[in-house]
Amino acid sequence: MHAIQTSNLTKRYGTSGAKSVLAVDRISFAVEEGQVFGFLGPNGSGKTTTIGMLVGTIKPTSGSFNLFGASDPKGLMVARARLGATLETPNFYPYMSGRDNLCVAAAVKGVGRPRIDECLELVGLSDRAKHRFKTYSLGMKQRLALAATMLNDPELIILDEPANGLDPQGIREIREVIRVLANRGKTIFLSSHLLTEVERTCSHVSIIRQGRIVACGAVAEVVGEGGAMLLRAEDPEALAGAIRAYPETTSVRRTDEGIVAALNADDVASVTRYLAGQGIYLTYLAPYRLSLEEVFIDLTQGAVDSMAEIASG
Amino acid sequence: MMLGVLLRIEWLKAVKRRSFWVAVGAFAVFIAIPAVERIRNVHKNPNLSYALPESWPDILGAAAGLGPFFVGVLMILLVAPEFTWRTARQNVIDGLSKERFYVGKVMLLAGLISFFIAIAMLVGVGGTLFSPSEGGPGILRPTDLSYLGSLALSLLLVGSAGLMLSVLIRSSGLALGALFLYLIVEEAVGRLISQAGGGLRRSAEYLPSNILDQLGNDLAHYPEVLADVNSRRMERGLEPREFLDVEVLAIAALVYSALFLGLAFLSMCKRDL
Numbered sequence: 298m299h300a301i302q303t304s305n306l307t308k309r310y311g312t313s314g315a316k317s318v319l320a321v322d323r324i325s326f327a328v329e330e331g332q333v334f335g336f337l338g339p340n341g342s343g344k345t346t347t348i349g350m351l352v353g354t355i356k357p358t359s360g361s362f363n364l365f366g367a368s369d370p371k372g373l374m375v376a377r378a379r380l381g382a383t384l385e386t387p388n389f390y391p392y393m394s395g396r397d398n399l400c401v402a403a404a405v406k407g408v409g410r411p412r413i414d415e416c417l418e419l420v421g422l423s424d425r426a427k428h429r430f431k432t433y434s435l436g437m438k439q440r441l442a443l444a445a446t447m448l449n450d451p452e453l454i455i456l457d458e459p460a461n462g463l464d465p466q467g468i469r470e471i472r473e474v475i476r477v478l479a480n481r482g483k484t485i486f487l488s489s490h491l492l493t494e495v496e497r498t499c500s501h502v503s504i505i506r507q508g509r510i511v512a513c514g515a516v517a518e519v520v521g522e523g524g525a526m527l528l529r530a531e532d533p534e535a536l537a538g539a540i541r542a543y544p545e546t547t548s549v550r551r552t553d554e555g556i557v558a559a560l561n562a563d564d565v566a567s568v569t570r571y572l573a574g575q576g577i578y579l580t581y582l583a584p585y586r587l588s589l590e591e592v593f594i595d596l597t598q599g600a601v602d603s604m605a606e607i608a609s610g
Numbered sequence: 611m612m613l614g615v616l617l618r619i620e621w622l623k624a625v626k627r628r629s630f631w632v633a634v635g636a637f638a639v640f641i642a643i644p645a646v647e648r649i650r651n652v653h654k655n656p657n658l659s660y661a662l663p664e665s666w667p668d669i670l671g672a673a674a675g676l677g678p679f680f681v682g683v684l685m686i687l688l689v690a691p692e693f694t695w696r697t698a699r700q701n702v703i704d705g706l707s708k709e710r711f712y713v714g715k716v717m718l719l720a721g722l723i724s725f726f727i728a729i730a731m732l733v734g735v736g737g738t739l740f741s742p743s744e745g746g747p748g749i750l751r752p753t754d755l756s757y758l759g760s761l762a763l764s765l766l767l768v769g770s771a772g773l774m775l776s777v778l779i780r781s782s783g784l785a786l787g788a789l790f791l792y793l794i795v796e797e798a799v800g801r802l803i804s805q806a807g808g809g810l811r812r813s814a815e816y817l818p819s820n821i822l823d824q825l826g827n828d829l830a831h832y833p834e835v836l837a838d839v840n841s842r843r844m845e846r847g848l849e850p851r852e853f854l855d856v857e858v859l860a861i862a863a864l865v866y867s868a869l870f871l872g873l874a875f876l877s878m879c880k881r882d883l
Binding site for chain 2 (some may be wrong): 349352353354355356374377378381382383384386388389390391392393397400401402404405406407445449
């Protein structure tokens with residue numbers, strides 16, 4: 298059964314016109330129960346808006362979605378009781394202690410007080426539970442958010458950048474918590490910039506760019522999609538130039554090992570024939586497994602280029 | 611979700627807030643000062659009296675003076691930061707619908723009104739225990755009940771305006787500024803309309819702050835006191851004071867409150883968090 302399913306989900310901020318922004322553009326994806334699903338995209342790509350629509354804080358402009366099969370308002374309210382989520386930064390009452398903040402969240406979720414202590418213990422905040430939230434470090438705030446998310450022992454956990462502001466040890470702890478939850482059969486929908494963490498933790502990913510899904514599926518599929526090749530020739534410059542001009546090439550990158558070319562189709566014979574036609578004879582050719590980070594950069598290159606242009610003035 | 615649970619959630623948020631207790635304390639002091647003064651005067655001059663039910667106009671009048679503004683400001687201080695801290699959004703993510711979040715705020719308003727009236731009564735009634743005066747028969751007269759109801763409506767009127775501004779503006783500083791700016795502008799507009807005379811002048815009486823002034827004025831609720839005041843004014847050649855009927859004032863206050871609460875509800879439901 299799908300824990301989440303979206304169909305042409307769209308959000309436009311502002312009325313149509315020059316000032317309106319199409320934040321999410323007809324995205325469709327599905328998250329099966331028990332999956333650890335990574336939701337990736339550069340800043341401003343529409344990740345938080347998408348999550349906002351799922352958790353009911355943002356109204357979709359068009360399209361639809363369902364949670365645990367429910368899509369009507371009443372059914373969604375029931376389904377949302379089965380999820381725990383945090384969006385962007387941890388949102389708590391700064392004047393209240395960590396424990397009191399969890400008391401508010403527990404009252405909203407209809408959870409008893411003993412569960413508060415369990416969750417504080419789980420995230421290692423029992424010692425600081427009586428201190429005011431505003432005195433917490435960012436890492437502690439993130440852990441409190443995770444504790445609040447788990448209060449109702451949700452079946453679906455939505456985490457938006459849970460590792461933001463954490464040191465390597467904190468990131469490792471979050472990863473461990475996610476792994477423990479996944480092993481308990483929880484469905485996890487994880488939005489993160491830490492691609493290595495996502496690759497290690499998630500079974501499936503969806504990559505969003507400028508409001509549109511550009512890749513979606515099992516991590517192995519997305520990473521292996523279309524294939525990539527590691528190429529060497531006597532003249533690396535000429536090789537890079539030629540392979541860049543090859544119609545099936547999506548990206549070319551120089552590495553210490555040689556030229557890595559991501560291709561839409563992994564037809565080796567066509568590539569070698571094309572390069573020979575350009576007067577380039579390969580000394581080495583092998584399949585190359587891109588990392589999730591490399592795939593992400595390839596697929597979101599436009600956004601990265603735009604940032605580089607802005608930076609260079 | 612039961613209303614009691616929503617009230618408990620809002621109460622938990624409010625009582626942990628220092629500004630809540632500062633406002634409650636300031637209000638208690640504000641209404642205690644005239645009561646203490648009255649008691650001191652009674653001790654000095656046995657001809658004066660501070661006892662129930664005769665002193666209800668004094669007790670309720672003190673609360674009606676600044677009480678509505680305390681409730682309005684407190685509503686803004688308690689509701690608007692929910693949007694800047696994004697806790698409103700988190701409450702909705704945690705399982706409150708936007709409608710229930712709004713109902714929680716209405717419950718908070720109802721709680722504040724009850725709490726402020728209870729403080730006014732405790733301070734006022736408690737003060738009479740220290741007074742040597744003896745009151746007339748009974749504790750509450752129908753006119754006292756009318757004044758008490760009007761005090762509740764005054765608190766509701768400004769409290770609902772505070773809730774509306776909080777939900778529309780979503781910033782406590784700007785919402786407070788808007789509340790005070792409105793009061794200044796309304797006073798100026800009301801003065802201009804009053805100078806026009808005729809039917810237009812009558813319409814100025816229905817502006818929210820005029821409704822508030824009349825609801826909180828003891829003369830509107832105690833005809834015998836009003837008659838006494840007016841006879842003295844006439845002796846001095848002044849025009850007699852007039853007030854709208856208490857029923858009309860109550861309906862006007864309810865209509866304004868419903869309008870403010872309705873706008874807040876629409877904004878809460880329509881806008882993204």
